[in-house]
Structure formats: C-alpha cells, structure tokens
Amino acid sequence: MLKTLRADFxxxxxxxxxxxxxxxxLFCYPGLQALVFHRFAHWLSVLGLxxxxxxxxxxxxxxxxxEIHPGATIGQGVFIDHGMGVVIGETAIVxxxxxxxxxxxxxxxxxxxxxxHPTLGENVVVGAGAKVLGNISIGNNVRVGxxxxxxxxxxxxxxxxxxxxxxxxxxxxxxxxxxxxxxxDSEAIVIRSLVDRIESLEQQLQAFQSxxxxxxxxxxxxxxxxxxxxxxxxxxxxxxxxxxxAYPLCRTRDKAIQEFLDGAGI
Numbered sequence: 001m002l003k004t005l006r007a008d009f010x011x012x013x014x015x016x017x018x019x020x021x022x023x024x025x026l027f028c029y030p031g032l033q034a035l036v037f038h039r040f041a042h043w044l045s046v047l048g049l050x051x052x053x054x055x056x057x058x059x060x061x062x063x064x065x066x067e068i069h070p071g072a073t074i075g076q077g078v079f080i081d082h083g084m085g086v087v088i089g090e091t092a093i094v095x096x097x098x099x100x101x102x103x104x105x106x107x108x109x110x111x112x113x114x115x116x117h118p119t120l121g122e123n124v125v126v127g128a129g130a131k132v133l134g135n136i137s138i139g140n141n142v143r144v145g146x147x148x149x150x151x152x153x154x155x156x157x158x159x160x161x162x163x164x165x166x167x168x169x170x171x172x173x174x175x176x177x178x179x180x181x182x183x184x185d186s187e188a189i190v191i192r193s194l195v196d197r198i199e200s201l202e203q204q205l206q207a208f209q210s211x212x213x214x215x216x217x218x219x220x221x222x223x224x225x226x227x228x229x230x231x232x233x234x235x236x237x238x239x240x241x242x243x244x245x246a247y248p249l250c251r252t253r254d255k256a257i258q259e260f261l262d263g264a265g266i
Contacts, residue, residue: 001039007076008035015079015099030064031080031100038068045070072106075122089117095140096122103129109151121156 012029013019025032037060045053053070061067065084068074072088075096080086082102088094091114092106104126108116118132121139127146132138139156150165159169 001043004076005036005039008032008078011077011079011097016081030066031083034060034064034066034068034080034083034086035074035078037064038070038072038074041068041070042072042074072117091115091135092117093119095120095124098123099125101126101128101130101146105131105133107131107133109134118150 009022009025009032012025012032019025019029037056041053041056041060044056057068057070066080066086068086068088069090069092071090072092072094074088074094075098077097078094078100079098080100083100085103086100087105087107089107091108094100094106098120106118106120106126110116115135118134119137120126120132121137121142123141124138125143126132127144127148129147130144130150131148132144132150134151136151137153138144138150139154139158141157142154143159144150144154144165145159145161147163148161148165149163150160152165154160154165154167155170157170158167160166161168
C-alpha cells in the first residue's frame, strides 16, 4: 500500500503544472486525499469488515467531494484532478496511471447485480464531466473527451467524444494526457458536411431552373414522346454535367455522415 500511495503522490508533479511543493500537494489536493481514504477503506472491505469501509467512504466524500465505493479497484499512480463530483462505483476497475477530472462518473446503467461498472485500462484520460456507464471495457491509452457519454467498449489507443461517445481518432502512438484542446469535434464536422451538401444542392437547383427558363425548341414531329418534348437537349446536357460533377463530393460527405451515425467504429 505504501508503494501505491507513493506513486499516487509522485504522479501529481508530472501531471499538474500547479503542483509546486510536497506540502501543498499533501494538504491541498482532494484527489490525493480521497485516494488515501479509499486505499484504507478498500483494504478493510477486502477483509470483509462491515459498515466501517462505507463509513470511511462517506467521510471522504464529505471532506473531498469525491465518492469512491470501497469495493472499487484502483491501480497505482491514479490522479484525480480537482475531483469535485467524481463518482466511482462498486465494481469499477481503474488501471494504473489513469487521469480523471472533475464531474466524472464511472457508474452503472441499472440495478443488475455482479459486474456492472466500467473497467479502465492503463493511462486512460477521462475529461471533465464525462460519464462512462455500464460493464464496458476501456482500453489502454484512451482519451475520453469532456462531457462525453460512453456506453460501449472502446479499444486501446483511441479518442472518444460526443453523446453517445464515438471514436474519432485511432493511433498506435502514445498520447499526451494533457492535450485536451486538440480533441476533434465530430458534430461540427458532420454539420459542416450537411451545410455544404445543402449549398451544393441549391446551386444545382438554381442552374437547372435557369436552364428551364431558356426558350424551348418547337416540336417538329408528333412521333417524339410527349414526356421529352418540353425539355431541350441543352437542358439535358447541363443536368448531366451538374450531377456528374457532384457525385464524388457527395460520396465523401456521405461517408463522413454515415460514420458519425454508425458511431465511427465503436
């Protein structure tokens, strides 16, 4: 336990630029204090002691604003930054060197028994206000964007954002856990694609209407089918040209929209 607490203490200096000295970290960081309470409560819970572990958890929540059930398993080097409003459920498992911000919930989705809370791998970053719910598995080196709601498994080395959470980045390279400003906005990408698609369709419609306003060629023979007599050859050529030029762009936009609707791989 002492080795684990030492890792919890030292990781703060690596991941928080505001940490200046050990006294400040020891007395002013609620995330570290909540973990100290939890380590002791979890040890008592494993021994089978009733009531006391939950009482320690309640005291820790009152003092720090962080609620960790004594049954939760938390690895070493975990940093709960700020931490107000963090809730970690009974059967949750948090891997080594995870980074958890304020307002995060590692909770369940119902009243089922057994394993009902998420399992986080190593070096996972869960942004402020994110909710990871249910008996799901989050792989190693995963970043969960602030405010996201993750309801399905996420493989390793991915970035997840949105409601519900969607994979927007896959990579085998190690990520910087503090680069929250570089997370992509999948909703903005799809909305921009839809706006561009509407503008393209409006331009095609205007071109088609302008062609229809041209003088029509008189009908020479009654043998020509009536369905085609009111459209000139110029209009037909213009229509084919406009539509043919739009197909490649539409396919690209449709792919982005479809990936968004399908969960982008989750």
